[in-house]
Amino acid sequence: MADDVGLRTAIIRFVVTGAGSAVLDFGLTMLLQYGLHWDPAYAKALGFVLGTTTAYLINRRWTFRAEPSAARFVAVMLLYLATFAVQVGIYAAFENLWATDNKLMSAVSFAIAQGTATVVNFVVQRAVIFKMK
Structure with missing residues (x-):
């Protein structure tokens, strides 16, 4: 059974954990997309798997x-x-929206996609998943 962690503590821990995991996700995504010239969706997919597992x-x-x-x-x-x-x-939608293949815009795409997923993940994990017995 999960210990009752206060909302403020849970948010801080979730953000710290998410930031570290996002660095792994972003680093792998950029390495695969720009270093190895992978398709952005495939690069982001593998980055996501590593980041979310962590x-x-x-x-x-x-x-x-x-x-x-x-x-x-x-x-x-x-x-x-x-x-x-x-x-x-x-991520793929924003990457296709930008006129050029640009690392700064890829970072913006990443931030929008990551931010959306972070909010959804926190709410569902706190309210539902980690309340399960």
């Missing part, structure tokens, strides 16, 4: 102080699947 492991243990649970793991994977589609879709 975030789940840290959030389960530190942010929400929850014991391992198969039901919780499945719920988080379903949430991540939904936010994966949203995040990669937003």
Whole structure:
């Protein structure tokens, strides 16, 4: 059963965890897209998988102080699947919107997609997933 972590503490921990995971996600996305010339959607997809897996492991243990649970793991994977589609879709849409292949605009695309997924993930994890028994 998850310990009751206060909202302020949970938000701070979630943001710190998310920032670290976003650095992993962004770094891999940019490396694959610009260093190895991958399609932006594929680069973002692999970055997302690395970032969200890291975030789940840290959030389960530190942010929400929850014991391992198969039901919780499945719920988080379903949430991540939904936010994966949203995040990669937003990133790819903005990448196709910009007139040029530009690293600054890729960073803007990334921030918009990441921000959207972060809000959705926090709300669903705090209100539903880590309240599961």
